Amino acid sequence: MNKCLLSLLFLFSSLASVHAQEYSFGLKGGINRAMGGELTGIPNGGFNGDTFQANSKIGFHGGVFFELRFGKFLVRPEAMYNTIETEFDFPTRPSVYAVDKLSIPLLVGYNIFGPVDIYAGPAYTNIINSTLEGNELNNSEVVAQNTPLSAHLGVKAGFGRFELDLRYDRTLSSEEEQDVDIINSQYGVNRANFSDSRLNQILLSLSFKLFDSKASGGRRSGRGCYF
Template identity: 60%
Template sequence: MNKALYLFFIGFLCFSVSHAQEFSFGIKGGPSYVMGGQITGRVGGGTDFAGTVEADSQFKYHGGGFFEIRFNKFLIRPEVIYSAMETEFQFPTQPSTYAVEKVSVPLLFGYNVWGPIDIYGGPAYQKILDASLEGNEPDQPVVVQNNPLAAQAGIKAAFGRFELDLRYDRTLASEEPYIINIVNGGNEGFGINTANFDDSRLNQILLSISFKIFDSAANPGRRKGGCYF
């Protein structure tokens, strides 16, 4: 199945490039504003914390690469993006960092609205590489999402070989609570014991600076048509 998808993707890019007016590829990266996470304590004793804590948003970072194909005012842009994401729970005795690392593969479709300005959107496949909640007992691992798909939409502006890109990345996973155990007592305790992880999904706003390593618009003598893969 993976091989078939890979061959389809390569074939699609070959067909697109052979019919494109322009194409470019490059690297990108920048800060991310990460949002999400909610935990509610479960009462098991007289001193157990039973409140609900929503995680505080945090700034982290992302980086990756892109390939863009343009047809007049329309564009197709597959990307690969690594994201380091964090939010923070303010538990009763000390804060706990909720950290997730993922790789996203969005396939974006865009339109040039004016001059250097493009708008775009599309689906993204997301692979969770690692997820942790500070103070969580290992017998109840963190589960970030039950669906690998997400949606992305944004706007970008080109300045020669550079681009400034602002987008919203939202997971399409559903809210699915589950039970976790958090270190409660002692110097390392967080003041919350058994709890419901009500919502472990994270969404983010990404601000990227992109650099075009190659841009066919800057190389008008390139060969027309054909596949470059």
């Protein structure tokens, strides 16, 4: 299934590029703030089954993009590596819930005015690593999602070779419970149920166009790159 999704993404981008009026590609990076994560203790000894909500922390992302424009419409495939963190405030010390993932969004957008575009689209997500600090089961690993799909929605504005991008990334996974066993002597929590490991996030990115067909229109052939 994963190979099929990536193949369709590549085929769609290839066909669209034949009819595109303008195109550009470049690099992007920025910060993200995660939301989500819920853990409930299993009554055991001195632990009373309290529920803990994860606190948001700042993470980072970076990647590449390729944008095709058809008048006021655009198609934009991307590939991004993303580090996400939240933190559970346990009785003795906090525990970091960390997720590293690779996202491949396929975005469709529209230019609403001037340099400002809005966009939305699905993304294929591959979880590279997901751990809960202090968890003794499976070498601290937890299941962060049960489907590889998420949805992106955002707005971006271009300023010459640069773009500023703000988006919301929402996982399409369903809630799935899993047991964890946390080191009680260090965190004040023992066995617990990770009742919701899903994470959504807001991303703020700065993009730089390495090549832009519009900007290179007045140059001689072969000199479209900025470097």
